[in-house]
Amino acid sequence: MDSVESKPLSGAALGLVAFALALGTFMQVLDGTIANVALPTIAGNLGASTQDATWVITAFAAANGVTVPLTGWLMGRFGVVRTFVVSVALFTIASFLCGVSTSLPMLVFFRLLQGGVSGPMIPGSQALLIAIFPAEKRGLALGVWSITALLGPIAGPILGGYISDNYHWSLVFLINVPVGVVCTFVVLAGMRGRETPTRKLKVDTVGLILLAVWVGALQCVLDLGEEDDWFNSKLIVILTVVAAIAFVVWVIWELTDAHPAVDLSLLRGRNFRLGTVAFTLGYALFFANNLILPLWLQEQLSYTATWAGLVSAPSGMVAIVFTMLATRFGAKIDARWVATASFAAFGLSYFMRADYTTYADFTHFMAPLLVQGAAMSIFFLSMLTISLHGIAPERMPAATGISNFARITGGSFAASLFTTIWDRRETLHQTRLADGSTPFSQVFNQAAHDLGRSGLTAHQSVGAIAKQMVNQSYLLSSIEIFWICGWLSFAMIGLVWLSSRPNAHEGPIAAD
Numbered sequence: 001m002d003s004v005e006s007k008p009l010s011g012a013a014l015g016l017v018a019f020a021l022a023l024g025t026f027m028q029v030l031d032g033t034i035a036n037v038a039l040p041t042i043a044g045n046l047g048a049s050t051q052d053a054t055w056v057i058t059a060f061a062a063a064n065g066v067t068v069p070l071t072g073w074l075m076g077r078f079g080v081v082r083t084f085v086v087s088v089a090l091f092t093i094a095s096f097l098c099g100v101s102t103s104l105p106m107l108v109f110f111r112l113l114q115g116g117v118s119g120p121m122i123p124g125s126q127a128l129l130i131a132i133f134p135a136e137k138r139g140l141a142l143g144v145w146s147i148t149a150l151l152g153p154i155a156g157p158i159l160g161g162y163i164s165d166n167y168h169w170s171l172v173f174l175i176n177v178p179v180g181v182v183c184t185f186v187v188l189a190g191m192r193g194r195e196t197p198t199r200k201l202k203v204d205t206v207g208l209i210l211l212a213v214w215v216g217a218l219q220c221v222l223d224l225g226e227e228d229d230w231f232n233s234k235l236i237v238i239l240t241v242v243a244a245i246a247f248v249v250w251v252i253w254e255l256t257d258a259h260p261a262v263d264l265s266l267l268r269g270r271n272f273r274l275g276t277v278a279f280t281l282g283y284a285l286f287f288a289n290n291l292i293l294p295l296w297l298q299e300q301l302s303y304t305a306t307w308a309g310l311v312s313a314p315s316g317m318v319a320i321v322f323t324m325l326a327t328r329f330g331a332k333i334d335a336r337w338v339a340t341a342s343f344a345a346f347g348l349s350y351f352m353r354a355d356y357t358t359y360a361d362f363t364h365f366m367a368p369l370l371v372q373g374a375a376m377s378i379f380f381l382s383m384l385t386i387s388l389h390g391i392a393p394e395r396m397p398a399a400t401g402i403s404n405f406a407r408i409t410g411g412s413f414a415a416s417l418f419t420t421i422w423d424r425r426e427t428l429h430q431t432r433l434a435d436g437s438t439p440f441s442q443v444f445n446q447a448a449h450d451l452g453r454s455g456l457t458a459h460q461s462v463g464a465i466a467k468q469m470v471n472q473s474y475l476l477s478s479i480e481i482f483w484i485c486g487w488l489s490f491a492m493i494g495l496v497w498l499s500s501r502p503n504a505h506e507g508p509i510a511a512d
Helices: 009-031 038-044 057-078 080-099 102-118 122-132 137-168 176-191 204-225 232-255 264-268 270-299 306-308 313-332 337-354 362-388 393-435 442-453 458-496
Strands: none
Touching: 009 080, 009 122, 009 137, 038 057, 038 102, 057 080, 057 102, 057 122, 057 204, 057 393, 080 102, 080 122, 102 176, 122 137, 122 393, 137 306, 137 313, 137 362, 204 232, 204 393, 232 264, 232 313, 264 270, 264 393, 270 306, 270 337, 270 362, 270 393, 270 458, 313 362, 337 362, 337 458, 362 393, 393 458
16 A cells, blocks of 8 residues: 555645644644633533532543554554544544533543544644645645644633633534534545555554553542642552553563554654653643633633633734744754744743733733744744654654653643642742731731721721732742743753754655
8 A cells, every 4th residue: 555655745635635634633632621611611510510520621631641652553553544534533423422411420431532532633633744745845734733733722711711601511522523524524535545554563452551551540640639639648649659650661561562552762863852852841831831821810810711711812823823934934944943942932921921910901911922922833843843853754653642642741740730839839928928917017907998998898808908818829829930931941942952953855754
């Protein structure tokens, strides 16, 4: 069977298939965030607590984390096109089943199914986009993928918030159905006769079981740790030990097995190893900040879910425009310089957020995100160009699978870590502020007096002061996180320059 790599598309066929593949990426990335802001609505409608409803997120992330790194094996065994199309079709069916669920256990089960079957969608779309474009236009292919990967995290909270505020929560999942149908049939028709060679590969049963154990345990630690007070909980300690042991055994097994489910030998390549680390850490900082800001806006500043999502909307528009420019001119520039500009812009955007106040308006919140949009536009493109340089075409699905798995896991870890730091630093700052807010404090008495003159009772005045202390405490905690992320972003620049320069004329998958 002929390889997809030997038959790039052109004209209208190229545009249509590229659009369908982009839809596949967008759907999967969107579903990783769209349900987050809808959780209170889902919980209330299904008669469950918000705490129990978090399994809607956990089930999807855990199942997806297990199957993403298996992409290389699945595509080598069944073909890239077939694996991607089946994955999208099953994802569409699972989305429909999520939308018609009538209980929380039923929804969690179908979200588990949805996350499991979606594993090959992002790596598959990435590999096929690179394959259908001519070698000289592979930068454009990565640009198309980057735009859709960027739009998902931005559109998810906006769309999820709007649906929660105006429609039934089931639409969060049912909107995938028409999109999935279009994607399935367009790719199936456009890639007919272009399947990649397949080979009979042994099923690495031990590797699959170990992968499922350590990823599942780690995901549970990340999602339940904050709620269960981390290592003060026996369950969290047990899950952490299980995850650590299973991970070490899994790495040893995959590196020594003749037919590993996940080809970890790719990490021996310097560019792939360094690029994947920088990609993962950079995305982790971005993901954590995108989580904390909407939470702060909704919980402390009384923004609705819709408006909290709209704060980041202009950032997405800037990212799209700059990505189109980057794909046009980026091939002429050393990808390491492009990555440097990206991390510098990320760092600047985080430092700008350190100037936030509790009285900041919509424009003030949005400005740093515009800078972040410029950083995002070249981040994915430069990281993929660096990390995928030197990877042979037949190993591309495995490489993209590992890269995306590391990125997704890094984002989950950063989200849990930074929300924990955020809450604990808030507690510390609130304690310190409370020490000075006593009846013996002149400032406290003056504030209470001024509030009393405005019409508040004594109890209402104390309540207003207490609320302001909480707001200020979360502000101080957020500023500390923004400064940390800014300096870490600049530190990533040094890591990028340890890699070798990708040859622009050879494309991101040229052999060394």
